[in-house]
Amino acid sequence: MAVPLNEAVGQLVHDGDTVALEGFTHLIPVAAGHEIIRQGLRDLTLVRMTPDIVYDQLIGAGCARKLVFSWGGNPGVGSLHRFRDAVTRSWPVPLEIEEHSHAGMANRYVAGASGLPFAVLRGYSGTDLVGNNPHIKTITCPFTGQELAAVPALNPDVTIIHAQRADTAGNVQLWGITGIQKEAAMAADRVLVTVEEVVEELEPVPGQVVLPARVVDAVSVVPGGAAPSYAHGYYERDNSAYKDWDAVGRDREAFGAWLAELTGSTGPDTSSTSDPEPVGKGA
Template sequence: MRRDNKIVTTEEAIKKFVLNGDTVFLGGFAHLYPYAFVHEMIRQKKENLTLCKHSPELMADMMIGAGVLRKLIFGWFGNPGVGSSHCFRRAVEKEIPQALEIEEYTHFALTTRLKAASMGLPFLPTRSIIGSDLAKYNPNIKFMDCPFSDEKLCVVPAIHPDVAFINVQRADAFGNSQIWGAIGDIREGAFASKKVIVSAEEIVSTEVIRRDPNRTVIPGFLVDVVVEEPWGSHPSYAMGYYDRDNDFYIDYGSRTRTVEGFEEYLNEWIYGVDNRREYIRKLGAEKLLKLKPKSFMSFAVDYGYYP
């Protein structure tokens, strides 16, 4: 295993690892969304990106509105618990600010594409999609007869994103990454992608990781660089660190109904701050305290020591 310290800043990670035209994967489901990386991609005005994300919510909505995305591979697109994603709808219904190519799956089928890639297989079968209209508009969805029975199955091809962005609760300086709570598609996405960039709410010593290996989702040797980015998932959440900022989702939903409203939002929360530290300062202590949950510790397990 490489033993060099991989810690960089978010700015450096995006500058070095995202090339215009890349296919980017963002890890998580509602939990641990890598918002700090998304904001930095927008600030650095990356172009022509393809995003592979089953539930891209506000992350992709901001990227579409800011003109960063050319294509979206997805399963569900809305503002969760709130309503529509306005930039997405403007792009698909009216080509504002530009046309957006879409490739659509169910959540299950798209995660199955990552699963296939993560296992080194060219495709995987699934029972998803059969009988729906999704296959009519997506040539990557095919069907096959089971070679062992008379069942008909849907098959989807492996997908290997150029770069995966993953936010985790804790990692060591070498990228060994641990999460708890909703794991989402983080394991499949990391193992499927050509490069893996991790941000962590906290950088911890390798001893912390080694004392609880069942919690590790990505081994450090798969990880290219690591960033320490507290509150890296706001306005989504990091279990045990902070709650989802529901007011922020509601505010985004109402302010981005118009192009002007979205531009204002972008200027305030993304272009208007230089980095995540400034963003957190702008959120303010009162808000941060409000989002901090009360502690609810697990009981430690005994792995035993076997010299």
Template sequence: MVDKTASLSEAVSTHLNDGDTVALEGFGHLVPVAAAHEIIRQRFSGLTLARMSCDVIVDQLLGAGCLQGLISSFVANSSAGSLYELRRRVEHCDPEPLWFDEYSHGGMVARYQAGAAKLPFQPIASYRGSDLAKKNPRIRTVDDPYGGPSIHVVPALNPDLTIVHAQRADSQGNVQAWGMLGIQTEAAFAGRRLVVTVEEIVDEDIVRSDPNRTIIPAHIVDAVVPVPRGSHPHAVQGCYDRDDEFSRAWSTLAREASAVSAWLEENIHGTADHEEFLSRIGLDRFDRLSIRDTFSTPVNYGGRV
């Protein structure tokens, strides 16, 4: 058994390089926010970010000068407003243009699925009649070899590094998650390297007691990092709720580029790690994000007597 636990700073510095394509996936909750902040803290540059659903970390990575490109299918601060740093780059090339490779959610899923299966591309039927296929030259049309109508295809997505967040893992890197899942498993298998941040590291026996919750097996994980509250301001099912107040405040703050720079300098570059960042924004806010226990029905896996 190989212990793959690492600190967040060690995992990011070891497995990410300037110029890489990095996927930060998690849909609605389980978003690897602490990892994004560590990328900023270590001042990486020239990165291309793959993320289905953009949010505050996209604005923050852009404001920190980490990104040269974005691969995505949704660009808004959830229900909290706009991402003004992203808008400045896309609408006004301010301070410079951003390469933006746009797909639908289905297109992003298909790209990760192809990458995970080590296929060159994936067919997708939902682009029939869509203008998006006309706007993005990477969405191609091929003949159906079985005689049907032609079909659109999207290229495989194989990030240099994938980072996902989950509720728990053992020290070997068997990762378990529950609640609303996105494309984490496919993105994990598609990545050339994989770092997983988790709310807690648990004993192997806990993982073995409920194996169907394992969404990522240890053999593809390069590092597993315990980062409690590592998804804030997003939720983690069973741990804490979404911090809508923070996200709404970000949309107000980010209207001015200078305010974004000042916030990053104080709260990310001015902190040593995620724990200090949380202390800076106020740990008392997690009292307001606390949740009640709601347990699922026990499952009897059975076994020999």
């Protein structure tokens, strides 16, 4: 079941796919995101409740054509500047965005995992999202007559998550802040999990989530695969890395140098006619 990360990404992720790399503060699949960049995948619809710096990197590398999300930023630091550059100046490629609330995104995953066509919730009432997102509809409850919001189920082509460990049969175990990983995996057509280690047998842990091998297409052993986010029980969050990214992300040339180091090739052309984002404390 365990395969090298480059092979797993090559087999499971394709140009044009809808790809969810889920993780909330914890267990973010950063190494897998970097491998997507190295393989030069393009025209992806990236999905995540809270895109942070790895999504900034994917967008800056030109991998994404669309982002579906509910909040985006460099947590504890500020904006995602490659994300902003793509939206406001189409650099390196134009980026379409589809914004939801946290509740809307979570319920979309749940509907997808449940085999339902849409999710129903009370949220969105009184917000501007309804007028700006054609995928949010209003329906009437057939029992009470109450007006509710409906959003389509979310079924990624590929969901990628990071977890603490898997066993040799391919069952995956994660614990700590687990976010929406389980639902995102159950909703997807294909699932790739990077793990800190593979063990013979999974020992029970309080609050654990176990994904059965039948829903996992590939497991890749990638120690440190969530860094600079943290993996509960294995390593802590590297706060300095998030702070350092702010300076890199602000500047196209600095980002190009980072990308060249990651991929071993030249980065995107920074001599675009679009003006780069000005550096400013509040930007």
